[in-house]
Amino acid sequence: MSVTVGVHALVRRAHEERVLAILREHGTLSRAQIAARSGLSRTTLSEITGDLLSRGAIVKVTTDAHQRAGSGRPAELLALDPRSGQFLGVDLGHTRVRAVVADAAHEIIASGVTPYPATTSLPARIRAGLALIDRLGRERGLGLSALQAVGVGVTGPYPADTARADVSAVFRERFGAPVLVDNNTRFAALAEAGTTAAHDVLY
Missing domain, CATH: 3.30.420.40 (ATPase, nucleotide binding domain)
Incomplete structure (x- = not known):
């Protein structure tokens, strides 16, 4: 059981590092854009970004409402928190x-x-x-x-x-x-x- 938990923790940290690296390279992105670049499923990405948001590693900066031509709920845009020590x-x-x-x-x-x-x-x-x-x-x-x-x-x-x-x-x-x-x-x-x-x- 401990080995399984350890492997899961390593995989999760690898996912977190991938998301942070993508935001570091590309700046402000939506979850969909991060998912496309990371290859992570929407469910996994939602868990990862939710945890990073709660810990203060990333922040919600705005939405893509000004970029949208049609209807639909604006997507939140995420970015690294400049006050967060990594x-x-x-x-x-x-x-x-x-x-x-x-x-x-x-x-x-x-x-x-x-x-x-x-x-x-x-x-x-x-x-x-x-x-x-x-x-x-x-x-x-x-x-x-x-x-x-x-x-x-x-x-x-x-x-x-x-x-x-x-x-x-x-x-x-x-x-x-x-x-x-x-x-x-x-x-x-x-x-x-x-x-x-x-x-x-x-x-």
Whole structure:
């Protein structure tokens, strides 16, 4: 049963990502237009868009009434919510936590830093990170209920794998999204590598 539920969740997330990608590429669209581009059935698409609307990932912006020549009920037009955070990055560094929030177009819409002493424990660093994220959300009026993924960088060689699992569990429970935890230097190297076509990168 758990395997079936897990597969269903993965399929549903894939459908959500497809819908968001279509809106990111084409802008404002009706459900019928999204269905034509995604290949999803009307029933499935209705469920997906309904959930995305309730979570604030997308919004109803208008209808196609001005485009319609005949009679019939105008179709709602949907678009990405520019205030909805889709990706969250957190760097739990030695002396500060840094957080960034990106929208569905992969543009950074909020960022901030909170300093702390180098002797700060990992649980305290996590609390500082969550407090920073909450503050950014309030100040920028952002919604984080539709996050697609969370990346958390931690200092090395500590914490150990068990501690990283604890970090992952905290953020996964808080935001209900997939969480990737890794060494923050590794993340920084990957970010640098992503800006070049080189096969070998030294960071």
